[in-house]
Amino acid sequence: MDYKKITIFLNENLYQEVLSIVEYRNKRIIVDNEDKKATNVEEFVTGSVIQVLKWLKSEELSAGLDDLGKPYRLRNHFKEILKGKGWNQKMLAEKTNIDPGNISIILNNRSQASLDYFLRIWIALGCPPINECLSRVEKED
Incomplete structure (x- = not known):
């Protein structure tokens, strides 16, 4: 370099x-x-x-995070952050005491985490900046 x-x-x-x-x-x-x-x-x-x-x-x-009321869908990027740390879903489930099935659903954006689960995951991952954790994408029809 x-x-x-x-x-x-x-x-x-x-x-x-x-x-x-x-x-x-x-x-x-x-x-x-x-x-x-x-x-x-x-x-x-x-x-x-x-x-x-x-x-x-x-x-x-983070486009769309400040466009409340628009047709955006919230997505989390926990899976990418998890991979960047070299962790797997089982490790995250153990650290957060969240059922591995729920971890999978959250990491694959099939459903968004409750505030409690979001905070557990966010803290376990070292409190990365929110704009690295969440983004909004336009809803698909």
């Missing part, structure tokens, strides 16, 4: 805020014994830029 170097300038307050977030996250990795590597300010800023770009691109994905 070809990388381009850019220079950014942060005022002291913003730099200190970023630094404290990076230090906190690195301490959490150690305390929680997570399988993640520590990061530095440059990696954090790069990751933040990548996250904002993903968010901007996903706005198209």
Whole structure:
């Protein structure tokens, strides 16, 4: 991959805020014994830029979420998020204490989850941004 170097300038307050977030996250990795590597300010800023770009691109994905009353059908993207984590439906069912049959129905968008089930799944998946979890598609006749 070809990388381009850019220079950014942060005022002291913003730099200190970023630094404290990076230090906190690195301490959490150690305390929680997570399988993640520590990061530095440059990696954090790069990751933040990548996250904002993903968010901007996903706005198209969430089309219809603000068009209430229009003929859109709600779809969840839990199945894709689950695969991205390397989990299977059985693992999700165990983590959420939701019957595997219900997990299948929800992940395949045959029926939308109740608020309780939605929150259990959402929390189990690490609380991904809502616009990555849900989208609306035009109803098919």
